[in-house]
Amino acid sequence: MSEVAPGLFMRRGVDEDLSASNDDAIANIGFVVGRDAVAVTDAGGSLSDGRRLRASIRRVTPLPIRYVLMSHVHPDHVFGAGAFGADRPTYVGHAALPGALAARWEYYRTRTEAVLGKDTVGPVVMPTMLVKERAELDLGGRVLELTAHAAAHTDCDLSAFDRESSTLIAADLLFVRRVPSLDGSLKGWLRELALLKSLPARHAVPGHGPTSVKWPEGGRDLERYLQVLLRGTRAAIKKGVEIDAAAKSVALSERGRWVLFDDYNGHNVLQAFKELEWE
C-alpha cells in the first residue's frame, strides 16, 4: 500500500492473470481518506483481497468506510466488495453496472472459484447508488467527482476525480505497462480518453500498472495502442481478412511494449473487429 497523494492510498496489482498464488490481487485497488469518511476504490479481486484492503484501511484510519466504488463489472475490481458488508457502505456504480453484474457475476464467480476455491467470492454485491452521468461523494472536506462513461473499456466504467490531490482515479479506463483489455467499445474508449485528458488532473491512478502516473502523459501508451488497434482492424476488415486471421496479425507492432500482450491482443482484435465490421 503506498500513499500516492496525501490521503490517497493504492495497492499495486501484480501484472498477472488470476491464479491460485495471486488470489486475484491483480488490479490496483485502494482508498481515499476524507475528514469524516473513507471511500474504497476498488474493492479487489476476491473476498480475501478485499479483507486485506479493509485491514490496510484500519491501519491508517478508524473513520467509517462510507463508500465502496465499483469501477466496472470485471471480477478483479468487484469481487472484494463482499468484504465490506459489515461497514454497511453505499456501493457506488455506473447506471449500467447492475445489468452487467446480473449477466456476469455468476459466470465470473464460477470461474474464479474454480481457481481460488469455494466461497472466495461470495454472492453478488449490487451497487446501491447509481451514477448516470455525474455525481459527487463528499468525504468531509474532500469531494470525489464521479463520471459515468459511455462504453469504453466496458459498458459500465466509472471514474473518480479527487479534486484535493488533483488526481484522476481512472480504474481500467487507464492501463499502463499491462496490455489493455477491450470489453466495451474501441471507438468509445478513444472518445472517453480524450475527455479524460481534458481534466485538470496532474496525476492519474491506472487500474493496472504503476499506482500513479503523470496526467495526461500517462495515457499516451494506451492511446497509441488503441489507435493502432483501430487502424489495423479497420484495414483488415477492408481487405477482407477473416476475423481469426486478423486476431493473429493486427497490432503486432505493439508487442514489445506491453506485459501479457500475447494473452490479450488477439481478444482485443476480435472485440474491435466485431465493433468495426458494422461500420
Place this chain on the structure above:
Amino acid sequence: MGVTRSLVLSMLVLGSAALLVAPRVPAAQDDTAAIMKQHAAEDAAERAARWQSLQQAVFGGRAVQEGAGVIQIETPEHALDAALVPVTLTLKPGTAVKGVYLVIDNNPAPVAGHFTFGPRADPAVIKLRVRVNMYTYIHAVAEGVDGKLYVSQQFVKTSGGCSAPVGPDNTEALKDVGLMKLHLLGTFKPGKPLQAQLMIRHPNFNGMQMDQATRTFTPARFIRTIDASYDGAQVFHLDSDISLSTDPVITFGFVPDRQGTMKLLVRDSDNALFNHSFDVPAGSG
C-alpha cells in the same frame, strides 16, 4: 429444438472449468489441470461412439463416407474465443450438393446448422461463427443430390462458449435485434458466382446465460431459420440452433444471373420475423 433445463444445467457444470473471459484468459491458458482432467476424461473411443450415435440420430443410419475431395472443414484448433469460433466449409467446385450439416458433437444441441441449397446457390465456400461449449469434434457433412453423405471433421480445443455472457448487459444485447448488412465480397458479373457476407444483429441467447439478479437463465432466444433468395429464386435455407454466435455473420455464395434483389428472411425462436432486401450489385444496407 429447445434445450431442456437438465441438459443445460449439466452442460453448465461441464463448461464451468473455463477461466475468466474478462479480464480475458485466452484458450491457450485454459489448459489448467482441472480442464485437462475434464477433457481427457473423454477418450478417443468415447468421442467415436458419440459421433456414431449422432450419425444415427441425424442421418438415420445412412452411410457417411470420408469426404476428402468433396467437403473440407477448417477451424482454428485453439479458438481465442469459445463464443466465436470461425468455421469455414469448402466444397469441391462442381459437386452437386443438396445441403450441408454442421455438427458440434459435444454441444448441448449438436446440430448447429443445416443448409439446404436452392437453384441460385453457389455452395463453394460457407463461413460461419459458432459457440463451442467444450473440447469437441466438429463435423461437416455434405449431402449430394444423389443422397450420398460425405464428412470432414476437425477437433477444436476451447470451452465455455455456450454459457459465456452475450454482452455486459442482456437488455442492451437486444437493442438492434434484426438489423442486417450484406457485403458483396467480389465483383458482380452476371451469371458468375459471387460471395456475400450476411451480418445479423441478434444476441442468439441460448438459454445458458445466467441472470444473477433474477437467479434465472436468460430465456433462450435464437435464430431458427434464415432464407435467402435472389429475385424470387432460392439461394439457401438454413435451419440453425443455439450454437450460432451472437450477431451471426455468414458468408455464402450465389449466382446472380442479372442485377437484382437479395431477400433475407430471418425467423427466431420467439417467432419474430426480420426481413431485409439488398440490391445487387449495390450491396450493403
